[in-house]
Amino acid sequence: MALDPRRAAVWQAMGLGPVWQSRGSAPVAAEDRTATVPAVEPVQASAAAVAMDWPTLRERVASCVACGLCKTRTQTVFGVGHAQAHWMIVGEAPGAEEDARGEPFVGQAGRLLDNMLASVGMSRQAAGATEAVFIANVLKCRPPNNRNPEPSEVASCQPFLQRQLELVGPKLVIVMGRFAAQSLLATEASIASLRGKVHGIDVAGRRVPVIVTYHPAYLLRNLADKSKSWADLCLARSTYRDLADRAAQ
Numbered sequence: 001m002a003l004d005p006r007r008a009a010v011w012q013a014m015g016l017g018p019v020w021q022s023r024g025s026a027p028v029a030a031e032d033r034t035a036t037v038p039a040v041e042p043v044q045a046s047a048a049a050v051a052m053d054w055p056t057l058r059e060r061v062a063s064c065v066a067c068g069l070c071k072t073r074t075q076t077v078f079g080v081g082h083a084q085a086h087w088m089i090v091g092e093a094p095g096a097e098e099d100a101r102g103e104p105f106v107g108q109a110g111r112l113l114d115n116m117l118a119s120v121g122m123s124r125q126a127a128g129a130t131e132a133v134f135i136a137n138v139l140k141c142r143p144p145n146n147r148n149p150e151p152s153e154v155a156s157c158q159p160f161l162q163r164q165l166e167l168v169g170p171k172l173v174i175v176m177g178r179f180a181a182q183s184l185l186a187t188e189a190s191i192a193s194l195r196g197k198v199h200g201i202d203v204a205g206r207r208v209p210v211i212v213t214y215h216p217a218y219l220l221r222n223l224a225d226k227s228k229s230w231a232d233l234c235l236a237r238s239t240y241r242d243l244a245d246r247a248a249q
């Protein structure tokens, strides 16, 4: 799918175009292009995150004032999990509990995510990289009243997530929720049309498969869609196993 020209211009200016550009996603019917992230306005890149190591990146995020969310956050929410986890989970932004505790996906939604991951043998606490996930959000600070992130906030924060992806070097990425999926895959397609397929992003010159699924907070309100989420996790697991099998040959 063609990238929104304004968004493409911003990402190009930030040197992010090839990293975030999705290739291989199936064309999406016009009727599926319903709820979309708003168009990106031109902004300055917030952080020269390129080549930062983990401690420097953590410090830079913790002290970041690159967008207005720094004024309303309690603290930044960097991410959690194994630094070389084979899976990386990407959500939208911290909520109230995450903002208070400094960790992504906590509370009821976090417990649901942990249970979902456990069902496929993965965990944020795993000591071994092969069973571990690293969990991060597109935004590291909570939007007030859980409003949708602004395009300029996403653009300001994107180098941090990009660097996290590069440092973790995941074999597979799962994006949770419409906003994260549209941001990471640089598309305006609906989550319904993005699910059930293996997408891909380029991270440090390597193609990484991406699976799209619902955000656990959405699943708490829409129990009927849990079975779809289970199917997404099964797709993630089979995709990961295929990769491992190919690597072993």
Ligand code: SF4
Pocket (backbone or CB within 6 Å): 046, 061, 064, 065, 066, 067, 068, 069, 070, 076, 139, 140, 141, 153, 156, 157
């Ligand atoms: S959301 Fe990201 S860019 Fe904005 S202040 Fe927080 S860390 Fe910085």
